[in-house]
Amino acid sequence: MISEATRAPSAPLPAATLARFDREVAKYPPDQKQSAVMACLAIVQQELGFVSLDSEHAIAEHLGMAPIAVHEVTTFYNMYNQQPVGKYKLNVCTNLPCQLRDGQHALHHLEKKLGIHMGETTADGLFTLQQSECLGACADSPVMLVNDRTMCSFMSDDKLDQLIDGLKKAEA
Numbered sequence: 001m002i003s004e005a006t007r008a009p010s011a012p013l014p015a016a017t018l019a020r021f022d023r024e025v026a027k028y029p030p031d032q033k034q035s036a037v038m039a040c041l042a043i044v045q046q047e048l049g050f051v052s053l054d055s056e057h058a059i060a061e062h063l064g065m066a067p068i069a070v071h072e073v074t075t076f077y078n079m080y081n082q083q084p085v086g087k088y089k090l091n092v093c094t095n096l097p098c099q100l101r102d103g104q105h106a107l108h109h110l111e112k113k114l115g116i117h118m119g120e121t122t123a124d125g126l127f128t129l130q131q132s133e134c135l136g137a138c139a140d141s142p143v144m145l146v147n148d149r150t151m152c153s154f155m156s157d158d159k160l161d162q163l164i165d166g167l168k169k170a171e172a
């Protein structure tokens with residue numbers, strides 16, 4: 001929970017970022033500026049890599065919203081990073097249908113392979129491992145999403161190893 005009493009005033013975002021916000025705001029009627037909140041969060045994440053509480057406050061101020069309303073959006077969606085993440089963000093689905101078909105096993109396999117626990121980032125900054133809610137591909141379980149965009153299906157231990165080894169090799 002955000003403690004307003006203990007927070008420092010938010011740092012302003014660059015004018016270029018606010019101009020990008022305004023282009024999104026212009027897509028909606030003047031009395032519905034807050035409809036641009038998801039787009040503004042995406043812009044901040046694209047520019048800074050994650051959405052800090054300060055950024056949420058700046059967005060809230062710009063859109064005339066309560067900061068908590070922006071925070072609720074940030075925390076509802078997996079795609080918004082609330083802290084810096086590695087170059088590859090791996091979200092493994094562990095919802096019940098996937099749990100019944102090795103979703104949890106896939107997560108544990110990655111924890112062992114990467115030497116980190118769920119929610120952590122490898123020391124080299126390459127991988128962040130997270131669990132996710134249903135990705136809408138239950139029949140393809142185990143499934144995972146890489147960097148919020150690339151869906152990987154039927155992720156057996158072998159396929160997980162190939163993916164991680166391939167990404168590491170590409171970065172070497």
Ligand code: FES
Binds near residue numbers: 096133137
């Ligand atoms: S429960 Fe995992 S994709 Fe639906």
